[in-house]
């Protein structure tokens with residue numbers, strides 16, 4: 001297009017924000033596009049979709065299209081990327097970027113949100129750095145006039161990391177990595193069953209050319225015997241190292257062997273390690289019947305998991321905020337997540353840091369490579385090593401420092417309870433402690449008769465719990481009963497079995513149990529021991545943490561349920577589902593599920609339900625169905641927490657909608673109930689459970705050697721472990737129960753997620 005054909009700059013017009021997906025596709029990319037498009041429109045901008053990654057930006061024309069609110073309907077639950085992606089060689093050259101710059105100006109766009117991997121974000125950063133030079137050249141060559149380029153002096157670039165490998169430094173998780181991990185773990189769980197049956201060994205190759213995150217996390221989630229990752233290669237003598245570990249497990253009686261090999265695996269001399277080599281070693285040296293499974297592109301596909309839907313939605317919304325807040329001096333940001341906190345970091349630094357990991361590996365500086373990955377990575381690697389029951393002489397304590405540690409589950413089962421217990425037990429063995437399983441919660445202890453062969457207090461062997469990494473429910477039995485049912489007997493049992501530290505896993509009841517035991521120290525010295533609680537509940541309502549293990553499994557079960565409901569409506573008439581979620585008096589599950597499925601409205605106990613709210617929402621439904629041109633034949637979802645209102649029950653809300661719809665659409669009720677506890681725990685619940693399990697025992701160890709009174713005086717001796725913002729930390733029970741707990745409603749006083757509800761509403765177009 002010659003300069004004279006180009007429309008004038010858009011003075012006084014709406015700001016135009018472009019969004020693209022680039023590099024390898026990753027589940028969750030569509031959620032990011034939806035959030036950017038809708039948030040941009042909600043904030044008074046126009047949104048443009050750039051199709052096929054940088055190829056679309058270079059070619060322009062029909063590959064850059066304005067996107068309306070309804071164009072992204074249904075995007076959240078779709079895998080891959082619906083606006084396409086491509087590897088674009090032209091953009092690698094300046095000439096290609098020149099064309100891209102011209103297209104941006106021609107279309108009046110000065111802001112670009114790019115969801116892709118490190119390559120895509122490197123390209124984005126280069127584009128931004130060259131921007132003024134590109135515009136100057138376009139003016140010099142008369143492709144554009146100075147007047148046309150004048151309003152576009154600054155290019156706003158915001159990066160969203162979309163990649164299944166989780167290979168970007170600066171963020172704990174990339175959009176897509178947990179969905180990919182879910183696919184891998186599901187496959188390994190299937191393989192596990194056949195490996196066990198035939199006593200076979202399986203070598204499983206997973207993606208990750210430069211990053212071992214998927215292999216490492218799959219190793220922790222599935223209790224693999226050995227893993228090969230690029231950042232921490234085994235010694236040159238890896239064949240013997242692996243055989244020693246595998247043989248040890250087999251000698252203990254283990255019937256199966258799982259070895260995970262990252263695509264980019266190599267030894268310390270950078271010689272590639274292939275699944276075939278690993279198979280040969282296992283077959284020839286150990287005589288194991290060994291098979292290879294290469295998971296390949298299965299790892300990329302499929303629906304995004306709950307976490308990726310939530311992450312992409314929150315990050316997409318944040319990207320638009322970053323665009324609107326940018327000044328000429330603000331460095332281009334990349335939107336990251338650290339533990340539980342969405343943060344902006346300079347794109348340039350994140351790209352440089354990521355590159356330096358690859359360079360460190362190339363230079364065989366593996367210690368540096370590990371250090372440059374986020375802090376979590378190193379910790380997970382230790383958890384993996386500990387939970388393979390490897391010989392770790394450096395960890396073993398002298399006999400006089402070893403403890404007898406009780407492990408107990410309290411409350412309803414939640415995904416990850418067994419994984420946490422298994423990891424804690426593995427760590428106990430690595431240190432020489434004696435782990436003691438206290439079966440069936442506190443009522444189990446209270447009813448305990450030591451003369452029964454299967455009493456409630458049992459020592460545990462590694463083989464008993466080795467297979468628990470992926471098991472749902474509670475293998476040692478759980479119970480809602482509290483110690484206050486009979487504190488005296490509980491104290492008696494603690495004393496009798498010389499319990500020197502207590503690790504409790506469970507929901508609000510486990511939290512309450514620690515509080516009761518702490519207060520019980522006044523009368524019973526048996527409670528003057530260190531104790532810590534790992535929150536595990538689908539409701540995520542435990543004070544002291546923003547994340548309870550089991551809540552991710554619950555969200556995944558719930559979004560599966562909602563997707564099925566919605567799909568069931570696609571072939572029939574227009575339908576609204578009012579779905580009742582668990583969560584007790586906490587609206588967490590309803591709200592995060594609402595973010596993850598794009599609910600039309602979410603009703604929480606925190607906000608309650610009133611007639612005006614229902615009236616507005618029914619009006620909104622009426623309007624949405626009226627202007628719909630066929631897309632919303634798939635159902636709409638309203639999520640109602642089980643305790644949101646005593647009056648407006650799920651049934652009543654559905655009836656009210658039905659009545660008001662006057663036949664134009666219909667309403668159904670869905671109550672997933674216990675289905676929300678899920679079956680197999682999600683990988684996120686498994687890995688976090690393992691990490692927190694190890695940390696919890698490490699915390700208890702700190703009290704070794706202290707007198708009972710010193711322990712009782714130390715507020716941290718009764719604690720709860722949790723994620724708070726960007727940190728994992730222990731909180732003193734005394735403070736947490738006093739200042740942070742809403743005892744009446746059994747939830748934290750300040751719930752971190754309350755602000756997310758506004759995002760659900762904005763993105764569903766719910767009237768204020």
Ligand code: ATP
Pocket residue numbers: 022023024025054086087088089090091092093116117118119120121122123124126162163164165
């Ligand atoms: P994945 O993590 O899936 O590999 P990625 O974003 O790293 O995703 P790449 O193929 O490396 O995938 O990059 C995608 C596109 O980004 C490239 O095809 C190219 O158009 C652009 N790109 C990558 N690196 C650069 C660069 N150094 N300069 C300019 N553009 C680049």
